[in-house]
Each structure stands twice: as structure tokens, then as C-alpha cells.
Amino acid sequence: xxxxxELIDITKRFPGVLANDRxxxxxxxxxxxxxxxxxxAGKSTLMKILYGMQPPDEGKMxxxxxxxxxxxxxxxxxxxxxxxxQHFMLADNLSVxxxxxxxxxxxxxxxxxxxxxxxxHLAEVADSYGLDVEADDLVESLEVGExxxxxxxxxxxxxxxxxxxxEPTAVLVPQxxxxxxxxxxxxxARGSTIIFIDHKLLEVLEIADSIxxxxxxRTVATVKAEDVTAAxxxxxxxxxxxxxxxxxxxxxxxxxxxxxxxxxxxxxxxxPSVSNVSLRVRKGEIVGIAGxxxxxxxxxxxxxxxxxxxxxxxxSLLGEDITNWEVRARREAGIGLVPQDRHHEGLLLSAxxxxxxxxxHQTQVPFSKRGWIDRAGSKAQTERIVExxxxxxxxxxxxxxxxxxxxxxxxxxxxxxxxxxxxxxAAHPTRGIDVGAQAAVWQSxxxxxAEGLATMLISADLDELIGLSDTILVMxxxxxxxxxxxxxxxxxxxxxxxxxxxxxxxx
Amino acid sequence: xxxxxxxxxxxxxxxxxxxxxxxxxxxxxxxLAGSNPIDAFADMLEYxxxxxxxVDILNRAVPxxxxxxxxxxxxxxNLFNIGVEGQYSxxxxxxxxxxxxxxxxxxxxxxxxxxxxxxxGALWAGLAGWLKxxxxxxxxxxxxxxxxxxxxxxxxxxxxxxxxxxxxxNSGTKLIEDSGLLPDLNWLLEIFTRDIGKSRELSxxxxxxxxxxxxxxxxxxxxxxxxxxxxxxxxxxxxxxGGVPPKQMVMLAMVxxxxxxxxxxxxxxxxxxxxxxxxxxxxxxxxxxxxxxxGRNHAVGVAFSALLFAFLSASSSILQITGxxxxxxxxxxxxxxxxxxxxxxxxxxxxxxxxxxxxxxxxVEGADA
Numbered sequence: 001x002x003x004x005x006e007l008i009d010i011t012k013r014f015p016g017v018l019a020n021d022r023x024x025x026x027x028x029x030x031x032x033x034x035x036x037x038x039x040x041a042g043k044s045t046l047m048k049i050l051y052g053m054q055p056p057d058e059g060k061m062x063x064x065x066x067x068x069x070x071x072x073x074x075x076x077x078x079x080x081x082x083x084x085x086q087h088f089m090l091a092d093n094l095s096v097x098x099x100x101x102x103x104x105x106x107x108x109x110x111x112x113x114x115x116x117x118x119x120x121h122l123a124e125v126a127d128s129y130g131l132d133v134e135a136d137d138l139v140e141s142l143e144v145g146e147x148x149x150x151x152x153x154x155x156x157x158x159x160x161x162x163x164x165x166x167e168p169t170a171v172l173v174p175q176x177x178x179x180x181x182x183x184x185x186x187x188x189a190r191g192s193t194i195i196f197i198d199h200k201l202l203e204v205l206e207i208a209d210s211i212x213x214x215x216x217x218r219t220v221a222t223v224k225a226e227d228v229t230a231a232x233x234x235x236x237x238x239x240x241x242x243x244x245x246x247x248x249x250x251x252x253x254x255x256x257x258x259x260x261x262x263x264x265x266x267x268x269x270x271x272p273s274v275s276n277v278s279l280r281v282r283k284g285e286i287v288g289i290a291g292x293x294x295x296x297x298x299x300x301x302x303x304x305x306x307x308x309x310x311x312x313x314x315x316s317l318l319g320e321d322i323t324n325w326e327v328r329a330r331r332e333a334g335i336g337l338v339p340q341d342r343h344h345e346g347l348l349l350s351a352x353x354x355x356x357x358x359x360x361h362q363t364q365v366p367f368s369k370r371g372w373i374d375r376a377g378s379k380a381q382t383e384r385i386v387e388x389x390x391x392x393x394x395x396x397x398x399x400x401x402x403x404x405x406x407x408x409x410x411x412x413x414x415x416x417x418x419x420x421x422x423x424x425x426a427a428h429p430t431r432g433i434d435v436g437a438q439a440a441v442w443q444s445x446x447x448x449x450a451e452g453l454a455t456m457l458i459s460a461d462l463d464e465l466i467g468l469s470d471t472i473l474v475m476x477x478x479x480x481x482x483x484x485x486x487x488x489x490x491x492x493x494x495x496x497x498x499x500x501x502x503x504x505x506x507x
Numbered sequence: 508x509x510x511x512x513x514x515x516x517x518x519x520x521x522x523x524x525x526x527x528x529x530x531x532x533x534x535x536x537x538x539l540a541g542s543n544p545i546d547a548f549a550d551m552l553e554y555x556x557x558x559x560x561x562v563d564i565l566n567r568a569v570p571x572x573x574x575x576x577x578x579x580x581x582x583x584x585n586l587f588n589i590g591v592e593g594q595y596s597x598x599x600x601x602x603x604x605x606x607x608x609x610x611x612x613x614x615x616x617x618x619x620x621x622x623x624x625x626x627x628g629a630l631w632a633g634l635a636g637w638l639k640x641x642x643x644x645x646x647x648x649x650x651x652x653x654x655x656x657x658x659x660x661x662x663x664x665x666x667x668x669x670x671x672x673x674x675x676x677n678s679g680t681k682l683i684e685d686s687g688l689l690p691d692l693n694w695l696l697e698i699f700t701r702d703i704g705k706s707r708e709l710s711x712x713x714x715x716x717x718x719x720x721x722x723x724x725x726x727x728x729x730x731x732x733x734x735x736x737x738x739x740x741x742x743x744x745x746x747x748x749g750g751v752p753p754k755q756m757v758m759l760a761m762v763x764x765x766x767x768x769x770x771x772x773x774x775x776x777x778x779x780x781x782x783x784x785x786x787x788x789x790x791x792x793x794x795x796x797x798x799x800x801x802g803r804n805h806a807v808g809v810a811f812s813a814l815l816f817a818f819l820s821a822s823s824s825i826l827q828i829t830g831x832x833x834x835x836x837x838x839x840x841x842x843x844x845x846x847x848x849x850x851x852x853x854x855x856x857x858x859x860x861x862x863x864x865x866x867x868x869x870x871v872e873g874a875d876a
Contacts, residue, residue: 327748327749327752328750328751332750349742360749362731362735362738368731402866404867
């Protein structure tokens with residue numbers, strides 16, 4: 001069969017990160033091709049390149065056998081490629097029809113929009129692909145699934161033959177997912193080619209014909225959906241080699257540092273994002289939280305740190321109930337945080353390093369005294385952090401945006417570690433940083449563990465989880481579905497718990 | 508050090524560019540209007556450097572500066588307090604009314620008036636802060652609305668009860684006794700200069716402005732509260748995770764901004780009129796936004812920009828007399844200065860960012876080698 005898309009040795013670099021490393025992708029015309037991989041594996045970058053939003057640094061792209069170089073998405077659209085973004089690009093106060101024709105309006109003489117022609121064309125597209133929409137409804141009145149359908153029709157209306165769907169099921173409820181899959185099968189039957197980005201393995205197996213797995217910016221494999229199981233895919237996504245077991249001695253003590261009991265957090269729609277979670281972290285222990293992203297880990301962190309409201313349950317630190325404490329009181333009492341997104345939650349990008357080092361600890365010596373910032377003390381402390389944690393920077397007056405991701409992360413780890421926390425919440429501590437920095441971060445977590453730090457480690461990197469943790473808890477749909485011993489677990493087993501394919505008995 | 512010198516040059520480059528562009532554009536406008544720009548600017552410069560006019564410039568700069576600092580407090584937290592206008596009118600009106608109603612011995616009287624002005628300004632701004640915290644009302648909208656209420660309310664309050672006698676068109680609060688007024692500072696200036704001509708008095712509010720500037724600098728750059736405030740402005744998510752309570756910060760910023768705003772009208776009521784009357788200077792709150800923007804929310808920067816704006820408006824009055832141009836040209840100049848400054852600041856920022864990033868990456872390579 002002819003290839004609709006062929007990407008050859010695509011490489012894309014960002015400062016300090018190799019997002020795509022000689023990625024190859026072959027998509028046959030008329031198939032549904034899924035791209036799988038953990039967050040940060042390079043899926044989004046690859047799709048942005050294909051859709052003309054970013055140029056590749058190296059490599060070749062062929063669409064329907066012809067080499068292309070897209071300077072912008074409009075060139076990709078002209079080549080028949082359309083993208084359905086995860087966050088819809090629709091104008092709420094316009095009708096379905098107006099949204100669909102926006103930017104490619106049929107024009108009559110005098111520059112007026114030919115609404116009759118638009119109506120006719122929309123009806124034709126909707127009919128021939130079996131997509132059910134009401135042209136005159138306002139978009140704001142539509143359900144999420146219907147909005148997504150409008151996005152798909154937008155692509156088809158412009159003559160798109162190749163559709164890229166970026167995590168289309170992330171925003172849908174199960175019934176809507178079924179509806180979407182019916183529509184996609186219909187599109188396929190009409191000859192469209194579909195590229196489907198997802199990391200929910202069961203869904204991928206259900207809808208895709210072929211699957212390409214990316215890991216750390218590289219293509220790992222392309223497989224036929226009928227030849228693999230969810231466990232096989234999980235293994236491909238997270239790496240098949242078993243990490244060498246840690247030989248460090250057990251430092252777990254009997255003192256419970258952090259205890260979470262029956263914690264439930266509700267999201268904006270009053271649905272539980274964290275559901276009746278109980279866990280304990282002892283001094284000297286690292287408790288790993290595994291789970292596909294978006295299964296409540298972020299909300300669990302926010303609840304413990306105090307930035308999110310909890311519905312029921314309690315949290316205690318060294319036996320003291322901190323459920324109703326302010327964030328500041330919790331931080332002062334010894335909860336350290338390495339946030340999951342350092343740019344959004346961890347740094348003041350335009351502020352100098354020493355102010356960044358003070359953030360979260362600004363009420364304490366050496367950063368402040370009696371309500372005044374101790375500039376000299378802060379700078380000296382920051383210099384110690386820079387020295388001890390190997391942050392590469394000309395000086396501590398540099399704004400933190402100037403540092404590479406790895407150095408920013410080392411600064412954050414250093415800032416939290418030097419504050420001598422009782423409990424460290426470390427979310428994806430090595431995401432997006434280079435190998436050297438990664439080893440340094442791991443070492444500091446291990447050292448702190450030996451000194452009695454209680455660590456809650458949230459990570460998408462299963463090697464990291466298995467390598468560092470004393471206990472692994474698996475989160476799925478906001479619940480803890482398994483408690484596992486990292487010494488005896490394989491990534492394959494972990495994968496099936498993470499995707500909800502298995503559930504341990506004792507939980 | 509040459510590196511520091513370069514940074515300094517970059518900092519000065521943006522406002523300097525803005526002024527140069529403003530001169531060029533307004534020259535063009537003057538030429539189109541049939542005036543000679545060189546004559547006009549020469550007139551302004553000659554007039555604006557006379558001692559008496561310089562006193563006038565300082566008196567005009569003081570409220571602009573205080574207003575600019577009031578706006579800057581909000582800006583530092585990404586809060587757009589558009590309501591300085593209403594806050595200073597309310598503050599001045601109530602301070603004048605209260606100060607006229609009672610007499611306290613000596614300095615206490617003045618202090619009382621200042622405190623009333625600040626408290627009223629803080630309350631009026633705090634209302635907008637409370638609406639944002641409790642109800643999620645955008646502070647731009649609420650402060651604009653509160654401006655209308657304040658200005659309309661003050662006018663309504665003034666018209667009937669405080670008319671200067673039956674049938675008079677003028678109205679104002681009761682005159683404040685001398686003990687409540689700000690002393691003039693001519694004696695201070697005359698240490699350095701010749702005697703200042705009659706009917707020109709350097710307002711004691713200059714001292715207030717200096718104190719406000721020092722307070723602002725210490726609060727924002729030296730205190731922990733200021734750190735919390737700036738952190739919330741730079742990255743609210745990170746600040747929150749770092750233990751900064753976002754709602755309290757909004758209230759704090761609005762209340763401090765409003766309290767400072769309350770002092771803006773003091774030159775008018777405590778040095779000029781001795782009361783709040785219908786000649787009270789309007790528009791200082793909006794001008795303060797511009798002054799803060801040009802001064803980059805920096806205590807010293809705002810002082811320079813307040814002086815520049817004050818110079819332009821004070822010296823333009825000569826144009827009417829010499830007839831070399833229309834005095835409205837300074838409004839055009841102020842507009843252009845702002846517009847160009849905003850662009851130039853952005854431009855300079857990018858140059859700085861690139862430079863810093865380059866230095867940081869050099870450090871990394873150096874460490875690798």
C-alpha cells in the first residue's frame with residue numbers, strides 16, 4: 001500500500017533537550033496509525049513538525065510520496081493534513097457552520113460570505129463521513145464530544161485527507177470515546193488516514209491498525225495492533241530491560257513522617273480526581289507513585305502541599321494533623337516540593353537565582369530575618385546550593401530563565417534539600433534533563449534517604465521508580481490500585497496495573 | 508566594570524530613545540501645523556529652567572510621582588489598579604473634610620489629615636481587592652467603576668452642602684487651619700539658589716513623595732512581604748506552591764496601593780487651596796499609570812518620569828504666551844514617549860535576555876571543558 005506519510009530521520013533539538021532523535025515514521029494511506037509513548041517521549045514535537053508548526057533540524061518528510069518542507073500549518077493544510085488539537089480551537093460564540101468555514105469562507109462577489117454554499121458543502125462533508133452536526137447550533141451549547149466532531153469536520157471541510165488527533169480521548173467520557181471511534185472507523189472506510197496520539201494502551205489497541213512507539217525521542221518500534229498486547233506495548237513504552245536492582249541497604253525506619261488517610265479531592269465538575277487514597281511514608285523511605293499521567297497524581301501532590309482543597313480525608317506530618325494548615329505552615333513544618341512542572345510551579349524565571357532559591361523558604365533563616373529579606377544570607381546560601389549540587393551558572397545574580405533545564409532542576413532540588421525537609425514530594429524530578437544531571441538528582445535523593453528523609457516520588461519513568469523506591473503504589477483513575485515491591489516487579493506487570501488491566505487483590 | 512556599564516547603558520537607552528522619538532514626531536506635527544519646532548522647544552527649555560518654573564515643576568511632579576508609585580505597587584503584582592484616580596479623590600475629599608472639621612495641636616493635625624487620606628484611599632482600593640478575592644471580579648473593571656462612583660459621589664457631595672455662600676458657583680470643604688497644612692520648603696531650596704519669587708512655594712509634599720519612594724523601595728525590594736508580592740506577580744502558581752497566600756497578597760497590594768494613592772491630592776489641599784474645592788486637579792491617577800509605566804515601576808525611575816511629565820506640562824504654558832506653538836503639543840509628546848518607551852523596553856529586555864543566556868551557556872561549557 002502507498003505511504004501517506006513518511007518521516008525519515010527527523011531530529012529536533014531544544015536548548016538542553018533532544019526532543020526527537022532520528023525518528024522514523026511510516027503511515028500507510030487509509031490506516032489508523034497510533035503514536036504511543038510516555039509524556040516527554042517526543043510525540044507532540046513530532047506532530048508539530050508534521051503539521052508545520054515547527055521545522056525539523058534534520059531529516060526528510062514525504063507526504064504521499066512527495067518531499068515537503070512546511071513553513072506553516074497552512075502549507076500542511078494545503079497538502080491535505082489537518083490537526084485536531086487536544087484543546088479545541090473553536091470560537092464559542094460562533095455557530096458550528098461559522099467555526100467550520102472560519103478562514104476558508106466561500107466568497108461571493110463583493111467579498112460577502114456565501115452562506116448557502118457553505119451550508120451545502122458542510123452538509124455534503126457531514127453526510128459523506130457520517131458525522132452528525134447541527135450547522136446552526138452555537139458552539140458554546142455543544143458537549144465536548146460534539147465540539148471534537150466540529151474540529152474533525154473543520155479538517156475534512158478543507159479537504160484534509162490525513163488527520164492528526166492529539167490525545168483525542170483525554171477530554172472524553174467513555175460513551176463519547178465510543179462515538180469518536182465509530183466516527184474514526186467511518187472516516188477510515190472513506191479513505192482518510194488517521195494519526196492518533198495517545199498513551200492509553202487499551203484504546204490504542206482497540207482503534208489502531210498500526211502502532212509506533214516512541215521513547216525518549218527515539219522510535220522504538222512500529223507494530224501491527226493485532227500482534228501485540230497491552231503488556232507488550234507498556235514494555236515498549238517504558239523500556240524492556242529490567243533496571244539493575246538497587247544494592248543500597250534498607251534505611252526505612254518505623255517513624256511515619258507523612259500519613260494520608262482516606263483522601264478525596266474533587267475536580268471542578270465535582271468528580272473525584274483523587275479517590276479515598278491512604279498512604280504512609282516513613283523516615284528513610286522512598287514511596288514511588290506510578291501511574292499514567294492524569295490519574296490523580298498531580299491532585300494528590302497539590303492536596304498534600306496544600307494548594308488544592310480536599311473533600312474528605314486527613315493528612316498528618318510526624319503525627320500532627322496538618323489537614324487544615326496553610327501552604328506556608330506546611331512548608332515551614334518541613335514539606336519540601338519538587339514540582340512536576342518547574343517553569344509553572346517551581347521558578348520565578350525572570351528573577352535572579354538567589355531569589356529563586358529563597359522561594360518557598362523566604363520566611364526562614366538564612367533567607368529572611370524578622371520580615372526583611374537577608375540578601376547577603378540568601379546569596380551565600382544560594383552559592384552553597386550552586387556549589388554542592390553542581391548548578392552551572394556564571395553567578396547567583398543570573399536570571400533563572402538563562403539556565404538549562406537540568407541546571408534549573410538541580411537548583412530546585414538543592415533548594416529543597418538544603419532546607420532539611422521532613423518529607424520531600426518529588427514529582428518527575430528528572431524529566432527533561434540530561435543524563436548527567438539525572439544521575440546527580442538521583443544521588444541526592446538517595447543521600448537524603450540515608451539521612452532519614454521521607455520521600456514521595458512521582459514519576460513516569462519506571463526505571464527511576466523501580467530503581468529508587470522502597471515501595472511502589474500504582475494510581476489509576478484517582479485510586480491506589482496496587483502496592484508493589486520494586487524488588488520483584490517487572491515493568492510489564494507495572495504497565496498492566498498502570499493501564500487498569502490488572503488490579504492487586506490486597507487493595 | 509564594563510559589564511555593569513553596558514547594563515546601565517541598556518537601561519537608559521530605552522527611555523532616551525523614547526524622548527528622541529517624541530521630539531522627532533512632535534516636530535513633524537508642529538511643522539504640519541505650521542509652527543517652528545525649534546522655536547517651540549527652545550521656548551519650553553528656556554522657560555522650564557527658570558527657578559520659579561522649576562519650583563512649579565517639582566510641585567507638579569510630586570503628585571505624579573506618588574500616583575505613579577501607587578500604580579506601581581499594583582503592577583508589581585500584575586494587578587492593574589486603574590482606580591488611583593478615584594482613590595485619591597476620595598482620600599483628598601475626606602481628608603479635607605475631616606481636617607477642616609477639627610483642629611488638633613500642631614503636627615498632629617497634619618498627621619491626622621494624612622492618615623485619613625491614606626485610610627480612605629486604602630478602603631476604596633480594598634473594596635476592589637475584596638471584590639476580586641471574594642467574587643472574582645477583575646480589578647480593572649471594578650476600579651474603573653469605583654472611579655465613577657468616587658468622582659460622581661464627591662461632586663454630588665460638594666455641590667449643595669459646601670457651596671461658598673448663597674448663589675455662588677464655587678464650592679469646597681471648610682478651610683483647614685494652618686496647623687493642618689503642609690509648610691513650604693522655599694527655605695530649603697534657597698540654601699542652594701537665589702530667593703524664589705513671590706507666590707511660588709515649593710510644597711512640603713515633596714517630603715511626602717520622598718518618604719513614599721523610600722517606603723516603596725524598602726517594601727518591594729527589601730521586605731519579605733515585598734518578595735511575596737513580586738513572586739506572586741512573576742509566577743502566581745510558583746508563589747502559591749512556595750507558601751504565598753494569593754488572596755492575602757491581592758488584598759495587601761490593593762490596600763497599599765490605595766493608601767499611597769490617598770496622598771496624591773495632598774499638594775492640592777494642603778499646599779494650594781487649604782480645602783477640597785472644585786478646582787481640585789483631576790486626572791492625576793491616570794497620569795500616574797503612564798508615569799509608572801515609563802519609570803518601569805522603579806522608585807528612582809518613576810521619579811525621573813514624573814519630573815519629565817511635569818516639565819512638559821509646566822513648560823508648555825509658555826507656548827501660549829510666545830505663540831510659537833500650541834501647548835497641546837506636549838500631550839502628543841507624552842503619548843509618543845509612552846508608546847515608544849513600551850516598545851523600546853521590550854526590545855532592550857530581549858537584548859538583555861539573550862546576553863544573560865549567552866553568559867550562562869558559556870559558564871556551562873567552561874565547566875564541561
